[in-house]
Amino acid sequence: xxxxxxxxxxxxxxxxxxxxxxxxxxxxxxxxxxxxxxxxxxxxxxxxxxxxxxxxxxxxxxxxxxxxxxxxxxxxxxxxxxxxxxxxxxxxxxxxxxxxxxxxxxxxxxxxxxxxxxxxxxxxxxxxxxxxxxxxxxxxxxxxxxxxxxxxxxxxxxxxxxxxxxxxxxxxxxxxxxxxxxxxxxxxxxxxxxxxxxxxxxxxxxxxxxxxxxxxxxxxxxxxxxxxxxxxxxxxxxxxxxxxxxxxxxxxxxxxxxxxxxxxxxxxxxxxxxxxxxxxxxxxxxxxxxxxxxxxxxxxxxxxxxxxxxxxxxxxxxxxxxxxxxxxxxxxxxxxxxxxxxxxxxxxxxxxxxxxxxxxxxxxxxxxxxxxxxxxxxxxxxxxxxxxxxxxxxxxxx
Amino acid sequence: xxxxxxxxxxxxxxxxxxxxxxxxxxxxxxxxxxxxxxxxxxxxxxxxxxxxxxxxxxxxxxxxxxxxxxx
Numbered sequence: 083x084x085x086x087x088x089x090x091x092x093x094x095x096x097x098x099x100x101x102x103x104x105x106x107x108x109x110x111x112x113x114x115x116x117x118x119x120x121x122x123x124x125x126x127x128x129x130x131x132x133x134x135x136x137x138x139x140x141x142x143x144x145x146x147x148x149x150x151x152x153x154x155x156x157x158x159x160x161x162x163x164x165x166x167x168x169x170x171x172x173x174x175x176x177x178x179x180x181x182x183x184x185x186x187x188x189x190x191x192x193x194x195x196x197x198x199x200x201x202x203x204x205x206x207x208x209x210x211x212x213x214x215x216x217x218x219x220x221x222x223x224x225x226x227x228x229x230x231x232x233x234x235x236x237x238x239x240x241x242x243x244x245x246x247x248x249x250x251x252x253x254x255x256x257x258x259x260x261x262x263x264x265x266x267x268x269x270x271x272x273x274x275x276x277x278x279x280x281x282x283x284x285x286x287x288x289x290x291x292x293x294x295x296x297x298x299x300x301x302x303x304x305x306x307x308x309x310x311x312x313x314x315x316x317x318x319x320x321x322x323x324x325x326x327x328x329x330x331x332x333x334x335x336x337x338x339x340x341x342x343x344x345x346x347x348x349x350x351x352x353x354x355x356x357x358x359x360x361x362x363x364x365x366x367x368x369x370x371x372x373x374x375x376x377x378x379x380x381x382x383x384x385x386x387x388x389x390x391x392x393x394x395x396x397x398x399x400x401x402x403x404x405x406x407x408x409x410x411x412x413x414x415x416x417x418x419x420x421x422x423x424x425x426x427x428x429x430x431x432x433x434x435x436x437x438x439x440x441x442x443x444x445x446x447x448x449x450x451x452x453x454x455x456x457x458x459x460x461x462x463x464x465x466x467x468x469x470x471x472x473x474x475x476x477x478x479x480x
Numbered sequence: 481x482x483x484x485x486x487x488x489x490x491x492x493x494x495x496x497x498x499x500x501x502x503x504x505x506x507x508x509x510x511x512x513x514x515x516x517x518x519x520x521x522x523x524x525x526x527x528x529x530x531x532x533x534x535x536x537x538x539x540x541x542x543x544x545x546x547x548x549x550x551x
Contacts (some may be wrong), residue, residue: 218491228541237539244490244531247539269542343532346494350525350532353497357521360504364514367507 093169106165111137111176112184115157116287126153130161130176140168141178151183156287158184158191190286194293197320201295206302212326213307215338216275221246222339223274223306225266227254232280232311232332239336242343248273254281259291264300271305276339279321280311280332292319301325311335430465439463451476488531497524 087095100106113130120126124143129136139161141153151157162180167173205211222240226233228251240247252266253259263279270277279301281289291297292312301308301324310325311332322328329335377383425431429439440448441461448454454473462469500521504514 216491218489218494220489220491244534245538248542249539250542266542346532347529349494350497350528353501354522354525356501357504357518357525360501360507361514361518364504364507364509364511368511 089172090169093167093172097167097169100165100167103165108162108164110160110162112158112160113137114190115153115159116155118153118155120153128153130159137176138168138173139163139176139178141181145179149181153181154285156190156285156290160184190290194320197293197295197298198323201298201302201320201324206298206324215307215309215327217341219245219275219339221248221274223248223250223270223277225250225252225263225270225277225279226281226332227252230254230282232282235282235332236278236280236311236336236339239333240340243340245275245340255284255288255291260294260296263291264294264296267297267300267304267308274306276309277304277306278309278311278329278332278335278339279325280309280329280335281313282332283314283317286317289313289317289319292321294320297321298324309335309338429463433463433465436465451478488527490528490531493524493528493531497521497528500524 111130113132113136116129116131116136118126118128124146126141126146128139128141130139131137141149160182161176161178163176163178166175166177168175201207222245224233224236224247226236226249228249233249237247248270250266250269253262267277267279279292279297281292289312292310298320301310301321307326308324309327309329310319310322311329311334312319312321315330318328327338329338433439439462441463442448442453443459443461445461446453448460454460454476456473456476458473460471460473462471500517503509504517504521509517
C-alpha cells in the first residue's frame with residue numbers, strides 16, 4: 083500500500099538523508115554574502131551566492147561568536163558547515179559552523195579584474211587619452227541620484243560659479259542602475275564642458291554598477307572630460323580608472339570642476355591694476371617726451387647752442403692761427419738754411435779777404451786789360467761797398 | 481542685456497583681458513590704440529566681475545523634477 087507522509091515526516095526524511103550524506107557534511111563552500119540579517123537572538127541569517135545560484139544560510143550564535151569580522155553584503159567568504167533543511171519552512175539551508183574571509187580572488191573580484199584587463203587592452207585607461215578640464219566651464223553636467231547627498235555636496239561647491247548646471251539623474255545602485263548611469267551620461271552628450279559622475283559612499287555591492295562595462299564605455303565615449311567621485315576616498319571603481327580624473331569625494335569633484343571664485347576675482351583686480359598702470363605709464367612716457375621736446379626748443383637752449391657755436395668758432399680760429407705760425411716758422415728756417423748755403427758760395431767771402439770784383443758799368447766782369455779801354459769808368463765791388471774808378475793804364479799779363 | 485547673456489564666455493573674456501594687458505604693457509602702441517584697448521579692458525573686467533557675482537543658479541534636470549532646496 084502506498085505510504086502517505088505528513089509534511090513533517092517528509093521534511094524529517096529529507097533531513098535525515100541530508101545529514102547522513104557525507105558529501106554534504108563538513109564541507110567548505112565559497113561565495114558572496116548578501117541579505118545579511120543580524121537577528122536579535124544573535125543568530126545571523128544571510129544568503130550565499132555566486133553568479134548563478136544562491137543558498138540560504140544560518141550562523142548560530144554560539145558559532146558566530148568566534149568570528150573576527152563583521153558579516154556584510156558583498157563580502158566574499160568561505161564557509162565551513164553542513165547542508166540541512168529547516169523543517170518548519172521546508173527550506174534548504176547551509177548551517178555554517180565556521181567562516182573566513184575569502185582572501186583569494188572572489189568571483190566579483192575576478193570579474194572586476196577581467197573587465198579591467200579587457201578595457202585596458204582597448205585603451206580605456208591610457209594616460210594620453212585623459213583630457214584636461216576646462217578652466218572656466220560654461221556648462222557642467224552631473225550624473226548622480228537626484229536625492230543623494232553627493233549631489234548636494236557638489237552643488238554646494240559649484241553653486242556659486244556662474245555656469246549652467248545640468249543634472250542628469252541616474253539610479254546609482256540596484257537593478258538596472260548600470261544602464262541608468264550609462265544612459266544618463268550619454269544624455270549629456272554635446273551639452274556640457276565637463277561631466278561629474280558621482281555617488282556617495284556605500285558597500286562594494288552598492289558601488290558595483292560603477293564597475294560595469296556599460297558605465298565604463300559611456301564615460302569613455304563622453305564628449306566632455308569626466309570627473310569621477312564614487313564612494314569613499316578608498317574606493318576605486320572601473321569608472322574611476324576610465325574617467326579623465328578621479329576625485330576622492332563629490333566635494334572634491336566640485337572643486338575640480340570650477341575655478342576658485344576668489345582667485346579669479348583677485349586676478350581680475352590684478353589685471354585692472356596692471357591695465358591702469360600701463361595706460362598711465364604710457365601717458366607719462368608721452369608727457370616726458372613732450373617735456374623734453376619743449377625744453378629742446380626753448381630760448382635758453384638756443385643761446386646755449388649759440389655759445390657752443392661761438393666756442394667752436396674761436397677754437398677753430400685758434401687752430402688756424404697756430405697752424406699759420408707754424409708755417410711761417412718753417413719758411414724762416416728754410417730761408418736761413420738757404421742763406422748759409424748761399425753764403426758758402428758767395429763772392430762776398432772772397433771780398434772779405436781783401437779781393438775786389440771789377441765790373442763794367444753794365445755789370446760785365448772785367449777779367450783782363452782787353453775788357454776795358456783807358457778812360458772807362460769801372461765799378462769795383464769791395465767788401466764794404468762800391469767804388470767807381472777810371473782806367474788809367476793797362477798792362478797785360480805776359 | 482549683454483551682461484546677462486547666456487553667450488558671455490568667461491574663459492574667452494579672461495583670455496582677451498590677459499592679451500590686452502600684455503599688449504598695453506609693451507607700451508609700443510599709438511595713443512589712440514592704447515586708449516581704445518584700455519576702455520575695452522576695463523569693460524571686460526566689469527563684465528567678468530558682474531558675471532562672477534551672478535549667484536543666481538541655473539540648474540536644470542534632464543529628466544524629472546529636482547527635489548526642493550537643492551542649494
